Amino acid sequence: MTEPRGPVDSSRVPRFAGPATFARLPRLDEVGRCDVAVVGVPFDSGVSYRPGARFGPSAVREASRLLRPYHPGLDVSPFAAVQVADAGDIACNPFNIGEAVETIEDAATRLQEDGARLVTIGGDHTIALPLLRSLAKRHGPVAMLHFDAHLDTWDTYFGAEYTHGTPFRRAVEEGILDTEAVGHVGTRGPLYGKQDLDDDRRLGFGIMTSADVMRRGVDEIVDALRQRIGDRPLYLSIDIDVLDPAHAPGTGTPEAGGLTSRELLEILRGLAGCNLVGADVVEVAPAYDHAEITAVAASHVAYDLVSLLALSGPAQEAR
Ligand SMILES: N=C(N)NCCCC(=O)O
Ligand SMILES: [Zn+2]
Numbered sequence: 160m161t162e163p164r165g166p167v168d169s170s171r172v173p174r175f176a177g178p179a180t181f182a183r184l185p186r187l188d189e190v191g192r193c194d195v196a197v198v199g200v201p202f203d204s205g206v207s208y209r210p211g212a213r214f215g216p217s218a219v220r221e222a223s224r225l226l227r228p229y230h231p232g233l234d235v236s237p238f239a240a241v242q243v244a245d246a247g248d249i250a251c252n253p254f255n256i257g258e259a260v261e262t263i264e265d266a267a268t269r270l271q272e273d274g275a276r277l278v279t280i281g282g283d284h285t286i287a288l289p290l291l292r293s294l295a296k297r298h299g300p301v302a303m304l305h306f307d308a309h310l311d312t313w314d315t316y317f318g319a320e321y322t323h324g325t326p327f328r329r330a331v332e333e334g335i336l337d338t339e340a341v342g343h344v345g346t347r348g349p350l351y352g353k354q355d356l357d358d359d360r361r362l363g364f365g366i367m368t369s370a371d372v373m374r375r376g377v378d379e380i381v382d383a384l385r386q387r388i389g390d391r392p393l394y395l396s397i398d399i400d401v402l403d404p405a406h407a408p409g410t411g412t413p414e415a416g417g418l419t420s421r422e423l424l425e426i427l428r429g430l431a432g433c434n435l436v437g438a439d440v441v442e443v444a445p446a447y448d449h450a451e452i453t454a455v456a457a458s459h460v461a462y463d464l465v466s467l468l469a470l471s472g473p474a475q476e477a478r
């Protein structure tokens with residue numbers, strides 16, 4: 160195996176120079192293959208309130224220029240441990256949600272063909288459904304931890320089945336989630352009715368609310384999550400609105416009373432050693448952001464996700 164090609168060296172080329180790839184990593188076409196691909200999905204036709212998450216991938220790439228190659232919290236140099244590359248954006252139809260969902264599933268499936276694992280940057284939360292579909296083809300139903308202010312297990316909006324508030328109901332209906340091990344973390348805020356919680360429970364989800372995280376603390380939450388997940392193939396879906404609007408103002412459906420970025424990052428780090436097979440960070444809407452607060456938070460979340468994936472080494476196919 161040849162040594163992974165890492166990011167542009169920010170001590171030689173100023174980090175504000177040149178085009179932005181995630182963390183200044185090489186593009187996938189420059190390295191041919193990779194173990195972990197960061198891919199953007201600039202799609203926001205599934206939103207129910209403020210639009211703009213289509214600009215999420217480029218904002219997160221811009222904000223990721225300041226990332227550095229060693230992660231002290233996880234004791235890993237992710238870009239040296241495995242080949243990480245920026246796979247660019249999946250170009251999908253903004254005028255046809257059904258077609259976009261198919262395009263995303265096909266593109267994600269192709270990217271994972273040689274064993275690469277994906278960290279996907281959205282885009283709105285609709286995109287989690289085709290990403291889970293592509294994973295289920297490879298792994299069968301996967302466990303999932305869903306970090307979000309919202310349940311995203313609603314049935315339809317205006318009769319539409321594919322929206323950013325409905326991906327996980329579709330996923331359970333399709334049998335692509337392992338309902339023995341699915342849970343929301345960070346939920347809060349008003350619902351349409353009590354029935355939302357009954358429906359969610361019936362679908363199989365457990366809930367750690369934002370208030371639970373505050374009251375029980377990060378370590379206890381991590382223990383409980385790890386127990387539920389075990390060594391199942393695990394997907395992490397992270398809606399940036401899980402963070403309090405103070406930590407992530409640039410998002411489409413903000414809710415007061417959320418996690419701090421410190422809490423989110425520490426919970427993620429607590430999942431080191433889990434059998435992570437893929438992850439997303441969604442719902443960054445830069446038009447509502449200030450001083451890149453949200454894009455910086457999302458870039459650090461994505462860096463932690465890449466680092467978690469790097470801990471388990473190169474793709475099987477590359478060994
Ligand atoms: N941000 C996500 N994914 N979903 C929010 C749906 C909230 C609603 O309009 O009811
Ligand atoms: Zn949300």
Ligand SMILES: [Zn+2]
Pocket residue numbers: 284307309311323398442
């Ligand atoms: Zn969501």
